[in-house]
Amino acid sequence: MAQEQYLDYLRYERRFSPHTIVAYELELDRFAQFLLSESVNFQSVDYRLARYYISTLKENGRASTSVNRTISVLKSYYKYLLRSGLVDQNPMTALKSLRAPKKLPVTVEKEKLITMLEERASEMDSFSDQRDLLVMELLFGTGIRLSELLNIRDEDVDFYKQEIRILGKRSKVRLVPIHEQLVEQIRNYQSEKKSALLQNMSAHLIVSNKGKPAYASMIYQLVKRYLTSITSQKKRSPHVLRHSFATSLLDNGADLNAIKELLGHAGLVTTQVYTHNSAERLKLIYKQAHPKA
Known part of the structure; x- marks a missing residue:
């Protein structure tokens, strides 16, 4: 329910594009599956569990840029939940983005x-x-x-x-x-x-x-x-x-x-x-x- 409210907020108030909405929904669905496997609901998530989730993404081969996108989505999601009174704290605040390797500029000889x-x-x-x-x-x-x-x-x-x-x-x-x-x-x-x-x-x-x-x-x-x-x-x-x-x-x-x-x-x-x-x-x-x- 909270996830649908958040997506509607992005869709109608923030005016995010359909493509972005789909990407956010996919990230939140993955996180929901993880919480289900840990027998935890979104209100009980703390920083240690959030950090553990991010570490599992890296262990499963996700690129740093992809993991950073997940962190960004979760931070935004819990910021919305906190503002809406659906959680008492934002466990994602302390999560730090991973250092992504810099792409060298492409040149011609x-x-x-x-x-x-x-x-x-x-x-x-x-x-x-x-x-x-x-x-x-x-x-x-x-x-x-x-x-x-x-x-x-x-x-x-x-x-x-x-x-x-x-x-x-x-x-x-x-x-x-x-x-x-x-x-x-x-x-x-x-x-x-x-x-x-x-x-x-x-x-x-x-x-x-x-x-x-x-x-x-x-x-x-x-x-x-x-x-x-x-x-x-x-x-x-x-x-x-x-x-x-x-x-x-x-x-x-x-x-x-x-x-x-x-x-x-x-x-x-x-x-x-x-x-x-x-x-x-x-x-x-x-x-x-x-x-x-």
Whole structure:
């Protein structure tokens, strides 16, 4: 009964999605089965029993991220029960989330990427070819996010200072430098855009073939098409190019704080994940090159 009340609360008051409701219900059903096997009702659960339940999940092979989701659901459930007067205490409060292993950013080999971009530069036959190549060069050359790319307007490019005004997360503005080759590419592209799309042309830098602002799925598809030619890895998204940009800078000795500013990270902790990538890369080079490795 208490479980149904809680799910109705999530459904009608919190407006959780049907998918989330199903996930919560599954977690609570598992917990209810555990309580049944221990001959305990939900009102009699204490911290030691809650901790024992979490330990059984780990012993049964559940991943840390999955266990942490269970902890989150149970904490929310008992918080609701306590507020509703259905229990006298919340035994889940002291439960701590498990340390989940950090996933290293997925990148592509910069040598392959650079070679591919140079080859494509010599094969451009149309406005769309020029635009698609510029998208790849911007993502890899600046490390900007997809949303930031879509927000760039023609006026945001300062050719004299060789930088682009980027509107990032939480409406934070930063200035990102661009190299001379990219400056020239943007100039040529804008010139081609004006001659090819004279009517109803958007003020956004990257536009569709009809002159409308580019959209996320369009960029995803062109990035995937480009990356498919050089890698078979599952992840081939715009964010892979952002990761590749940061890793390349770090490999070439760039300061971590500078990379943080270029990427628009709020704190250094987020940027530090790239140091692991570089360390793994050094290990690989060592194993391949050292005679005793």
